[in-house]
Amino acid sequence: MTIHKMIDYEKNIKMRSNVRIENKKPKSGHKNNRCESKYLACPECDLLLQQILAVAGDKVHCPRCDYLLHRPRDQSISRTFALSLAGLFLLFPANFLPMIGVKALGSYHDGTLLDGAFTLFREGMWGVAILVFFSSIFFPVLSIVLSLLISGHLYFNRPNRHLSFWLRTLQHIDEWAMLEVYLIGIIVACVKLASMAELKFGLGLTAFVLLLFVSLMLANNFDRALFWQRIEQLKIHEKK
Amino acid sequence: MKKNNTALEQGLISCHDCGKLAQKTIELAVCSRCGGTLHSRLPHSFQRTFALLVSGFALYIPANLFPIMTVTKLGVGEPHTILGGIVALIYGDMLPIAMLVLVASILVPLLKLLGLSLLLLCVHYRWQVNAKIWTRMYRIISFVGRWSMLDIFMISILVSLVQLGSVAQVIAGSAAATSFASVVILTMFAAKSFDPRLIWDVQNNI
Numbered sequence A: 001m002t003i004h005k006m007i008d009y010e011k012n013i014k015m016r017s018n019v020r021i022e023n024k025k026p027k028s029g030h031k032n033n034r035c036e037s038k039y040l041a042c043p044e045c046d047l048l049l050q051q052i053l054a055v056a057g058d059k060v061h062c063p064r065c066d067y068l069l070h071r072p073r074d075q076s077i078s079r080t081f082a083l084s085l086a087g088l089f090l091l092f093p094a095n096f097l098p099m100i101g102v103k104a105l106g107s108y109h110d111g112t113l114l115d116g117a118f119t120l121f122r123e124g125m126w127g128v129a130i131l132v133f134f135s136s137i138f139f140p141v142l143s144i145v146l147s148l149l150i151s152g153h154l155y156f157n158r159p160n161r162h163l164s165f166w167l168r169t170l171q172h173i174d175e176w177a178m179l180e181v182y183l184i185g186i187i188v189a190c191v192k193l194a195s196m197a198e199l200k201f202g203l204g205l206t207a208f209v210l211l212l213f214v215s216l217m218l219a220n221n222f223d224r225a226l227f228w229q230r231i232e233q234l235k236i237h238e239k240k
Numbered sequence B: 001m002k003k004n005n006t007a008l009e010q011g012l013i014s015c016h017d018c019g020k021l022a023q024k025t026i027e028l029a030v031c032s033r034c035g036g037t038l039h040s041r042l043p044h045s046f047q048r049t050f051a052l053l054v055s056g057f058a059l060y061i062p063a064n065l066f067p068i069m070t071v072t073k074l075g076v077g078e079p080h081t082i083l084g085g086i087v088a089l090i091y092g093d094m095l096p097i098a099m100l101v102l103v104a105s106i107l108v109p110l111l112k113l114l115g116l117s118l119l120l121l122c123v124h125y126r127w128q129v130n131a132k133i134w135t136r137m138y139r140i141i142s143f144v145g146r147w148s149m150l151d152i153f154m155i156s157i158l159v160s161l162v163q164l165g166s167v168a169q170v171i172a173g174s175a176a177a178t179s180f181a182s183v184v185i186l187t188m189f190a191a192k193s194f195d196p197r198l199i200w201d202v203q204n205n206i
Helices: A003-017 A029-038 A076-096 A113-122 A126-155 A163-176 A179-194 A203-221 A224-239 B045-065 B082-091 B095-124 B131-161 B174-193 B197-201
Strands: A039-041 A048-050 A068-070 A100-104 A107-111 A198-201 B012-014 B021-023 B069-073 B076-080 B168-172
Touching: A039 B012, A039 B021, A076 A113, A076 A126, A076 A203, A076 A224, A100 A179, A100 B131, A107 A113, A107 B131, A113 A126, A113 B131, A126 A163, A126 A179, A126 A203, A126 A224, A126 B131, A126 B174, A163 A224, A179 A198, A179 A203, A179 B095, A179 B131, B045 B082, B045 B095, B045 B174, B069 B131, B076 B082, B082 B095, B095 B131, B095 B174, B095 B197, B131 B168, B131 B174, B131 B197
Parallel strands: none
Antiparallel strands: A039 A048, A100 A107, A100 A198, B012 B021, B069 B076, B069 B168
């Protein structure tokens, strides 16, 4: 499919799918449940829309504010499971192996990911240290662990009463895990240091870059609507 | 004439966490699917965003006035403010990196503070605007916010790496770094607490 055709296709979906509902009150009363699952509201402009069936590759936008409502992914759950497993293995080398070493006038010093936060803490800047610790270590670790827990339960069809709490937490911390910003920080720091010292890159940095790729792929593969749907199904199944 | 096409006007609430629609009730309700508290609009969105923004503006001043780090080479130290660090990068023939730092640590926080203030003004004075463009502005503001952390990360890396005793040492400026980090955090929370649906609510003829 050429690019031009793909764009056309996307436009088509946009027009066909989200027909505005004007002056049409959803039926109330006992048919409520069926009605509620048939409609959805845009999270950014609150426009009431009709739910449509989209397949992987489609992008469903809100017709009024252009918000990306839904972007289904192929095998989202199994891919999330596999990627978060890979991320779990990468967490240890990325956090504990030395990333960059500095050599100048005979003395050598190297640092791991953890050192950044701890040095600031030792220097008495505990506020910034906590912020760096949370955004570069704690939230990335937590988001990979939560992804693994959620996708594992969904993959093996195991209901758990904490599932929805986990997914809600995952959605809230998503913005605060800043591995990609940290990588740019490393690059800028290296450029500044290059003139005054010799730099050595360790295995920790390789693991860190791989971890970053895994978490970007995780975010890309995550199909929010599908995850919530499956959690609801598991809940209903458990009640029966 | 306003058409009844939003969830609020139809007496429905969309769950902020999982997107499930629910009937609006008088008392506070939780979502049947995910257990999150249901709100038609984020509670006290205007006041919260306003308070966070004012603190952000106040802290933006010390963040730029105080030196954010001191580089000591062979016993001679030179303190740098954020802007000074960028100037040093330009003199060191590293223009692309200088531009990157300029955008991430000066322009982004400033434009974010101003952009959110405009959004608040728009909601408060019920400006009739092209809501689609303003919603897009909000989306950009909430997306770029995290990139301001670049400077903080860079300092933490430099401080932990450059500890070569008397040869070279980098010391972080506590006052500037803390207030700059606070500006980033406060504006991220401000963007999070602003509800873009308010822009659409104040438009008369949509």
